[in-house]
Amino acid sequence: MKELNWRGIDLNLLLTFDALFRLKSVSAASKELHLGQPATSYNLKRLRELLGDPLFERQGNKMQPTVRAHEVAPKVQQILSIFTQDILPAEQFEPQNYTGQFIIGVSDYAEQIFGPDIFDTLQKLAPQSKVLLKPVDSANCVTLLEDQDTDLCIGVFQELPNHLNTTFLYREKHLCTFDNKVLNTKLPIQLDTYLDTPQMIITANQELTSQVDSTLEKMGVKRNVVLGTTRFLTIRRMLSGRNLLAVMAEMVGRSELIDDDLVLCDPPIDIPDFDIDMVTLKRNANHPRIQFLTQLVQNLIQDKVRELRLIR
Template sequence: MKEINWRGVDLNLLLTFDALYHFKSVSAASKKLHLGQPATSYNLKRLRELLQDPLFERVGNQMSPTTRAQEVAPKVAMILAIFSQDILPSAVFEPQGYEGKFIIGVSDYAEQIFGPDIFDTLQQLAPHAKVIFKPVDSENCVNLLTAHNTDVCIGVFNDLPDHVLTTFLYREKHLCTFDNSVMQTQIPIDLSTYLNTPQIIVTANECLTTQVDKTLADSGLKRNVVLGTTRFLTVRRMLVGRKMVAVMAEMVGRSDLIDDSLTLCTPPIDIPDFNIDMVTLQRDSHHPRIMWLSELIKQLIQTKVDTLRNIK
């Protein structure tokens, strides 16, 4: 490639060229650019030197473009359009015209509970866009964001680095869930019944213990875990018609994804609540599209949580 003297290249030169080409007058171009005529004439001189062509010659009262100027004009217009439309930041994101993708990292249960509302709203507000939900956890969250493979991530995240921005969505708590048409126990469930009833847990591996078991062990107690699964909805399906108990996140128990009549109540032991957060990269947090998407998701999830907590 021919070496270019970039010191001689100035965006103002392209603006001057474009104005001269359209107005065919130094004075009219100067007025359009809010420049004095000497400055516009100086820019034309630099353009002529840079492109090694007269570019515009006076014919009567007009500056007539040369053949070289005619060839360059559409390319200059394209460069200015790319710079103004695609490079310069937009103050406001316009979802109606967006034709790209919204890539959202979500935990299993967040996707089940909030995914439909997020998708439906994005389809309504950004009808030409596509939506992708990707599985995310504390292990892969930062890598997905850093590689720009996700726009935002939703879930439970621990020990995130400083270059990640965390937005609190809501405080999640644990509830005991069971089919009381089978259990036929008093509400809330007492500790003895809880410990003696077979239990289901959500586990990401083959281990059938969680923090709950550590809490019980500290008090010399033990529960009877008989089933582990990675899927929250499996827990609800398995509870129906069976004498079993599960401790699960409140939103999983209150969601209407399954038509069941399970009972929810406070556990007989202390199980710490936990935060559901949304995370983005600090350096992308002011991007108009990311800002718009983040605020939309925050409003949708918080509204959904309030609705579910007021239903039952």
């Protein structure tokens, strides 16, 4: 493997490499770097000569990184991070003067619960800004952050790469909810009643099973799932007035998404809790605007969780 000849590298080449690696497009990289496409193409030519590798090969309308590019990328990002965070003087972010967008990846139910507070606060502190909320999950989190200029993502994420920062927001647990004017059962609901009552589930994979069914199978019992939906907003209307129950995330149950006439209680089985995290790019950790947004979002969400846990 040809070693990287750092003596032949200048900052423009590193910036070009980083932009191409993230955006996978000469035109998009040129736009971000405020360069003409010929200049970006020339920088790519120099990089290929210095590293003895194509680095980026066109596949369809994308410039896909080679194996060598993936090997070099962490080193380039580390150098740029040191330069921007430790060498250049920190700029001040003035939200009241910001006219750009705050782009946030957020899961469906997190948007319903926390989105209004985030928007209202940003409108107050950065009145000239705009807010864009995008759907996110483990499958598209990295793409949103790297390729779509997303500032941060909020949700449940598994096995994220090392170049992302993960900030714990809160631990979510499960609750049962139902219309007890119909079920007329003592609280908390007992296992036999739970198993005998038809159930609806929120299903991301559009299947009528979840981890709850795996837990029940180990106990040698089975529940009766009769309805599945991907939309949390459906819960209130479907449960009200029906012989039907649902197990859902605590914050959904305690929020205004669920009718006050529906009761909440702990389920009669142990269902593992899960963490809600905020994810950002490590290279942006000291960026003043990102610091402002991440601190604001973290405070708002944690305050909202504490507020909801005090009611119902």
